Amino acid sequence: MEFHRQFGRLVRNIKMKKERQSSSKNKPPGWAIRILRWYCRQEYLDEIEGDLYELYRRRRQKYGHFRTSALYTMNVMGFFRLYNFKGFKSFEISGVTPAILENYFKVTGRSFVRNKTTSFLTLGGLIIGIATTLLLGLYIYDELSFDNFHPNEDLTYRLYSEYKGGREGRDTRGGWTYYGFAKEIEAKIPEVERTLRVKMYGTSEELMEANGVKFNEQFRLEAESSFFDFFGFKLLHGDPTTALSEPHNIILTEKIALKYFNRTDIVGENVRLNNASDFVISAVAEDPPYNTHLNYSYIVPFTPQDNRPWRRTCETYLRLYKHTEFTVLDEKIGALAKSIPELKYIKKIGVLGIRDVYLSGEFDHGRDRQGSMLYIYIFSSIGILVLIIAFINYTNLTTAAYLKRSFEMGVRKIVGAGKANLLLQQFAETYFFIFLATIVAGVAVYFLVPEYNNFLERDLSLSSAKWRIIGILAALPIVFTAIAGLYPALSLSNFKSSKAIKGKTQLGNGKMTRKGLVIFQFLVCQVLILATLTIHGQMNYLRNKNLGFKKDQMLIIPLKGSAVETHKLLKTEFLRLTGIISASVSMAVPGKNFGISFYSSDEIEDFDNDSLSLVFDDFLVDEDFFENYEMDLVNGRFLSRDFPSDSANSLLINETSLNILGWDDPLGKKMENKQVVGVVKDFHNNSLKTEIKPLIFGISHLAKDAKYLSLKLRSSDYLETVGQLKDTWESMITDYPFDYFFLDDYFDNMYRSEERLGKIMKSFTVLAVFIGLLGLIGLAIFMTKQRTNEIGVRKTFGATVMDVFGLVTWDFLKLILIGIIIAIPIALYIMNQWLQNFAYRITPDWWLILASSLFTMVIALLAIGGQTVKAAMISPSETLRQPIY
Amino acid sequence: MKGTYLGEFEELVLLAVALLHDDAYGLGILDEIEAKSGRTVTISTIHSTLNRLEKKGLLTSYMGGATTARGGRSKRFFEITASGRKALIHAHKLRNTMWDGIPQAVWQVS
Numbered sequence: 001m002e003f004h005r006q007f008g009r010l011v012r013n014i015k016m017k018k019e020r021q022s023s024s025k026n027k028p029p030g031w032a033i034r035i036l037r038w039y040c041r042q043e044y045l046d047e048i049e050g051d052l053y054e055l056y057r058r059r060r061q062k063y064g065h066f067r068t069s070a071l072y073t074m075n076v077m078g079f080f081r082l083y084n085f086k087g088f089k090s091f092e093i094s095g096v097t098p099a100i101l102e103n104y105f106k107v108t109g110r111s112f113v114r115n116k117t118t119s120f121l122t123l124g125g126l127i128i129g130i131a132t133t134l135l136l137g138l139y140i141y142d143e144l145s146f147d148n149f150h151p152n153e154d155l156t157y158r159l160y161s162e163y164k165g166g167r168e169g170r171d172t173r174g175g176w177t178y179y180g181f182a183k184e185i186e187a188k189i190p191e192v193e194r195t196l197r198v199k200m201y202g203t204s205e206e207l208m209e210a211n212g213v214k215f216n217e218q219f220r221l222e223a224e225s226s227f228f229d230f231f232g233f234k235l236l237h238g239d240p241t242t243a244l245s246e247p248h249n250i251i252l253t254e255k256i257a258l259k260y261f262n263r264t265d266i267v268g269e270n271v272r273l274n275n276a277s278d279f280v281i282s283a284v285a286e287d288p289p290y291n292t293h294l295n296y297s298y299i300v301p302f303t304p305q306d307n308r309p310w311r312r313t314c315e316t317y318l319r320l321y322k323h324t325e326f327t328v329l330d331e332k333i334g335a336l337a338k339s340i341p342e343l344k345y346i347k348k349i350g351v352l353g354i355r356d357v358y359l360s361g362e363f364d365h366g367r368d369r370q371g372s373m374l375y376i377y378i379f380s381s382i383g384i385l386v387l388i389i390a391f392i393n394y395t396n397l398t399t400a401a402y403l404k405r406s407f408e409m410g411v412r413k414i415v416g417a418g419k420a421n422l423l424l425q426q427f428a429e430t431y432f433f434i435f436l437a438t439i440v441a442g443v444a445v446y447f448l449v450p451e452y453n454n455f456l457e458r459d460l461s462l463s464s465a466k467w468r469i470i471g472i473l474a475a476l477p478i479v480f481t482a483i484a485g486l487y488p489a490l491s492l493s494n495f496k497s498s499k500a501i502k503g504k505t506q507l508g509n510g511k512m513t514r515k516g517l518v519i520f521q522f523l524v525c526q527v528l529i530l531a532t533l534t535i536h537g538q539m540n541y542l543r544n545k546n547l548g549f550k551k552d553q554m555l556i557i558p559l560k561g562s563a564v565e566t567h568k569l570l571k572t573e574f575l576r577l578t579g580i581i582s583a584s585v586s587m588a589v590p591g592k593n594f595g596i597s598f599y600s601s602d603e604i605e606d607f608d609n610d611s612l613s614l615v616f617d618d619f620l621v622d623e624d625f626f627e628n629y630e631m632d633l634v635n636g637r638f639l640s641r642d643f644p645s646d647s648a649n650s651l652l653i654n655e656t657s658l659n660i661l662g663w664d665d666p667l668g669k670k671m672e673n674k675q676v677v678g679v680v681k682d683f684h685n686n687s688l689k690t691e692i693k694p695l696i697f698g699i700s701h702l703a704k705d706a707k708y709l710s711l712k713l714r715s716s717d718y719l720e721t722v723g724q725l726k727d728t729w730e731s732m733i734t735d736y737p738f739d740y741f742f743l744d745d746y747f748d749n750m751y752r753s754e755e756r757l758g759k760i761m762k763s764f765t766v767l768a769v770f771i772g773l774l775g776l777i778g779l780a781i782f783m784t785k786q787r788t789n790e791i792g793v794r795k796t797f798g799a800t801v802m803d804v805f806g807l808v809t810w811d812f813l814k815l816i817l818i819g820i821i822i823a824i825p826i827a828l829y830i831m832n833q834w835l836q837n838f839a840y841r842i843t844p845d846w847w848l849i850l851a852s853s854l855f856t857m858v859i860a861l862l863a864i865g866g867q868t869v870k871a872a873m874i875s876p877s878e879t880l881r882q883p884i885y
Numbered sequence: 886m887k888g889t890y891l892g893e894f895e896e897l898v899l900l901a902v903a904l905l906h907d908d909a910y911g912l913g914i915l916d917e918i919e920a921k922s923g924r925t926v927t928i929s930t931i932h933s934t935l936n937r938l939e940k941k942g943l944l945t946s947y948m949g950g951a952t953t954a955r956g957g958r959s960k961r962f963f964e965i966t967a968s969g970r971k972a973l974i975h976a977h978k979l980r981n982t983m984w985d986g987i988p989q990a991v992w993q994v995s
Contacts, residue, residue: 044932046948050958051911051928057954078929 026065028056028072036076040084048079100421101428107408108429115401121778122397125771126437127444129390130476132767134445135452136383141468142460143371146291146358150232155193155320157351159333175357177349180309182316184340189332193321196230197302198223199314200294207560207736208298210260210271214737217256221296222303222314228285230319231294237267238283244301250279251299253287271298275561275735290459293358310342318351326353375757382761385524386768391484392517393775394433398488399514400782423489430485435477442473455763456756487513515815518779521772522819522856523826528765529852530827531834534844535758538835541688541842542751548683549590550630550712554743555722556589557709561735567706573728574711579721581712584628586621587705590685591746595620597696605670607661616657617685617693620700626680628712636667636678639699643677647699650675655682657694674698687750688840710743769856773863776812780864784808784871791871792879804872809861816860820853891976897922898934899943899973902963910949910960911935935963943969 033049040048052075059068112119150156159177182195201220208217227233228240235243236254243251250271257264264284271279279300288295302314320329330350337349352360359371402409409422417425446462453460491513559567571583587595595618601608619625623646626638634655639646651674658666658679669676682692700706713721722740729738748755784791791804799807828844835841891899901917902909915931918924938944949960965973 046951046959047911047961048932050951050955050960051932053956053958054912054954055928075928078927079932081929081933 026060028053029069032069032073032076036079040079044084048084052076104425104428105432107425108432111401111405118397118401118778118781121774122394123433123437125390125393125774126433127440128767128771129387129393130434130437130441130480131444131448132386132764133383134441135448136379136764137472138445138449138452138460138462139456139458140376140379140383142291142458143359143376146371147293147354148291149289150230150354152319153232153354155323156230156354157318157320157329158354158357159316159318160350160352161346162348162350163346174313175315175352176313177316178310178343179304179312179314181337181340181343181349183309184336185316185318185333188336191320191322191324191329191332193319194226194230196224196226196317196319197304197314198227198294198317199302200296205558205739207274208256208260208271209273209275210269213260215259216737216739217297219295219297221294221299222301223299224302227299230317233288233294234286236264236284236286240283243283244299246280246282247301247303248279249282249301251283251285252281253285253297255287256297257284291358310340317354326351370753372753375753378757379760382528382764382768385528386764386771389521389524389768389771389775391480392521393771393778394430394484395487396514396517396775397778397782398430399491400779402488402491426489427481427485430488431477431481434480434484438473438477438480455759514779518776518812518815519819519822521775522816522860523823525765525769525772526820526823526853526856527827527830528761528768529856530823530844530849531831532758532761532765533848533852534827534831534835534842535754535761537842537844537848538838539751539754539758541840542754542838543748545684545688545840547590547747548632548681550628551590551743551747553713553715554629555711555713555725555740556592556743556746557711557725557729557738557740559585559706559709561733563729563733563736564706565703566732567703567709570729570732571709573732574709574725577721577724577728579714579717579724581714582624582628583709583711584622584624585700585706585709586619586625587700587707588619588621589708589710589743590629590683591687591743591750592708599671603672604661606663614660615694616653617695619685619695619697620705621697622700625697625710628710631683632681634679634681636676638678639697646677647701649673650677650699652676652678652680652697654680654692654695656692657696660694671696684840687747689750689838691839769859773859776860777863777867780812780867783811784867788871788874788879791874792876795876796880801869801872805868808868808871809864812864813857813861816857820856824849824853891972894930895934895938896973896976898931899938899965899969902935902944903965903970903973907962909963914963938969939963942966943972 036049036052037045052072055075056068056072059071063071147153158175159181160173160175161177162173179197182197185192186195199222201218201222203218204220205216205218206220208215223244225242225244227244228235235251238251243249252260252266252271254264257266261269266281267283269281271281273279285299304314333351334348337343337346343349359373359376412422412425449460449462559570563570567585571585574580575583597616597618599614599616601614604614621639623639623641626633631638636652639650639652643650651671653661653666653676661669663669666676666679680695680697684692685695686693711725725740726738787808791808794804794807828849831844897918898914901914901921905913905917911928911931914935915926915928918926918931935944935946939946943966944963945966946961946963949962951957951959
């Protein structure tokens with residue numbers, strides 16, 4: 001019989017080969033046949049392949065090779081049916097009656113109760129894992145929902161410009177273009193229905209006066225009159241079509257209206273900006289939702305200066321008639337920009353879909369809201385990893401529990417349960433666990449959202465995504481059951497009933513997988529731990545690095561209006577207060593608003609290198625600035641009142657400038673008409689993400705250069721000092737309210753998104769490690785129980801408690817150690833990528849890596865220690881009497 | 886089996902098997918059904934229906950010899966069983982009874 005079959009196959013093969021040689025054009029596609037043979041059950045293969053072949057031959061006479069092959073392939077796909085698949089021979093669910101289902105749940109309940117500890121460990125891990133994923137999902141959903149509420153958001157784009165050679169040799173990009181470009185687009189690109197120009201002022205401040213109250217306000221927006229028709233923002237009072245039609249119209253948001261008037265029906269009231277220009281309120285708008293990049297607190301009409309269309313910039317938005325291929329649109333706009341001579345020094349003008357504006361935060365320097373696709377990727381990966389860790393727990397603990405349940409499985413098989421029944425039972429059990437966990441996690445998330453919002457400094461709400469969330473919660477258990485239950489179900493149903501009944505545990509098959517999964521869990525945990533530590537270290541470094549000047553206890557008052565003129569008097573008055581150590585007035589403070597000076601190489605003595613850029617950050621300060629900020633000198637002297645000529649003829653440079661200029665002896669060298677009198681030690685006048693730039697100091701002589709008053713406070717009572725400052729200010733300055741900030745806060749704020757990343761990483765790492773430990777404890781319980789006999793025998797032969805403890809513990813620590821060792825290079829690679837964001841950064845310390853690895857080991861040891869010690873302590877006389885499960 | 890329900894397509898396939906008698910295999914049945922009913926049917930549908938009918942015990946099958954026309958693969962021939970015959974008769978009877986029961990008036994309304 002066997003011979004006959006083999007002979008038949010041989011003959012068939014020879015025949016097929018011959019045919020194949022004759023013409024490949026007259027054969028069904030080989031790969032389709034291979035797929036069919038790969039998945040199809042042997043006993044159906046003959047009739048299916050035969051029928052298909054006949055069908056092929058018949059069609060081939062009518063149609064071409066290609067068409068017949070396509071039809072053949074489609075037929076092969078048509079046979080993708082479960083009963084045709086290999087390995088599903090006995091896949092038949094028999095006799096599933098309600099009574100059996102009830103029995104499944106009853107047994108699940110019983111084993112849940114019998115293994116209380118491990119059941120709760122599994123369940124706890126699942127709950128935390130699912131809740132974590134839900135919370136992260138909520139955040140990601142919110143990040144992706146930016147600007148989704150505008151009409152035709154899919155047809156709306158914003159222009160951006162790209163310049164060659166920014167400050168660090170990188171291309172500079174900005175979310176703005178020139179006034180005149182919008183009209184060109186409307187005239188020359190037929191796909192564009194219309195354009196809308198706005199000008200955003202972001203965080204720069206203006207004084208607003210209304211109803212007798214004065215405040216500094218941010219987020220001024222200038223917009224063309226069709227603003228409310230173009231975007232999805234809404235008005236509370238007023239007519240959206242005419243609200244911006246007159247040049248003196250102003251629209252306040254609800255929040256601003258309530259702040260000044262305590263009510264919102266204020267159309268027709270007057271507003272004065274900067275003590276100079278008067279406006280009439282034409283409408284009150286709803287506060288813009290958080291999820292827009294177009295933030296505003298008041299809107300005034302956009303007044304394009306059409307006589308200078310290529311000088312001033314603004315944000316330009318486009319609305320298309322219908323969907324157009326993005327690259328086509330992008331190229332058309334780019335080509336149009338190239339054709340305009342005034343724009344020749346712009347490298348590129350392109351478009352960005354309105355929903356992508358927020359996430360490509362790099363276009364909007366200095367705006368308050370910047371998303372980052374990178375962070376979305378990081379958070380999604382964390383969410384998925386935490387979930388995987390929880391699923392691994394489930395897998396490990398369930399498969400370990402089979403040791404106890406193989407007997408039950410054996411009996412079920414003997415009384416007629418097929419493989420499919422066992423699979424079904426296992427999935428039912430998984431579903432039971434996951435369903436329970438999802439419900440608890442859902443409820444937990446509901447109550448955690450306010451806390452979470454505090455934590456993220458955001459305003460996520462469940463209600464905006466309510467239906468989606470309910471849908472997801474309903475679908476999750478099913479999806480998760482499929483994922484988490486797959487391995488346990490397959491490994492369980494493969495049990496041989498004869499062995500199971502005899503009490504042989506057949507642990508072998510699941511053991512390797514379980515080990516691998518534990519390694520993976522601790523690999524992920526260790527990567528997360530190392531990443532968190534690196535972020536933490538870098539943040540500490542950013543906060544505590546000596547910036548080269550004094551930023552602590554430094555209070556800055558921006559000067560405006562009459563305060564600019566009277567700054568000398570103000571400074572004198574403030575210095576009288578006991579809380580003030582020293583004071584200085586300057587046009588810029590570190591980190592904020594420095595000017596730029598250009599020098600050509602022939603204006604500089606002893607320097608003739610044309611290829612280097614000669615752009616200097618320009619600090620105009622008074623003579624007290626250097627002492628006030630505690631700056632260091634490397635050469636020469638500071639600018640001083642002792643040298644009267646300093647105010648007009650002297651300047652200081654920093655070390656970076658000196659390096660670029662390459663002077664051996666900088667003192668006395670001339671730059672234009674000024675002489676270098678000293679070199680200041682490099683200090684960080686910007687975020688540590690960027691390199692220190694060349695910089696010069698000069699003395700300001702114009703009153704209008706007095707933009708900031710810096711006060712160094714005594715470290716005793718800030719509140720009292722600030723109160724005194726306010727009183728002094730108000731007695732002298734009437735046109736602007738007292739306003740101040742602390743310089744160290746300002747610098748900390750530069751790293752807010754990194755700070756948030758660090759916070760999120762920290763909490764979710766703790767959760768991940770916690771879930772991992774839960775699983776480890778559960779596993780330890782099962783493993784020690786299973787080895788009680790072995791331990792008993794060992795002790796009988798003279799092993800001490802320590803011997804046994806070491807033996808059992810080492811089994812686990814080995815796995816964790818492997819995980820940690822694999823984790824280190826992965827973590828180092830990822831964190832080095834992240835650290836590239838910073839010009840000044842830490843290098844991950846070896847001792848930190850070692851310490852954290854040791855820490856993980858110790859924690860793991862503590863988690864399993866209790867179980868192993870307990871097992872090692874039991875007297876062999878007891879253990880050996882017990883039967884194995 | 887009590888309450889064995891024959892779907893419309895199952896009935897067609899069963900009829901085709903009975904009709905083709907000695908030559909009832911997948912592709913032949915497909916041809917028969919396409920020719921008589923005039924609708925397009927995919928081969929995999931035929932196969933799954935045949936399998937289903939066999940499981941219900943209405944058909945049995947045996948493997949035939951291999952031919953070059955099939956690329957060296959053998960045919961699986963189907964035969965109607967006693968209960969298959971019974972099911973067909975039952976379906977036929979049911980139709981006839983109901984058919985005969987239709988009042989003449991129904992046909993007269995144009």
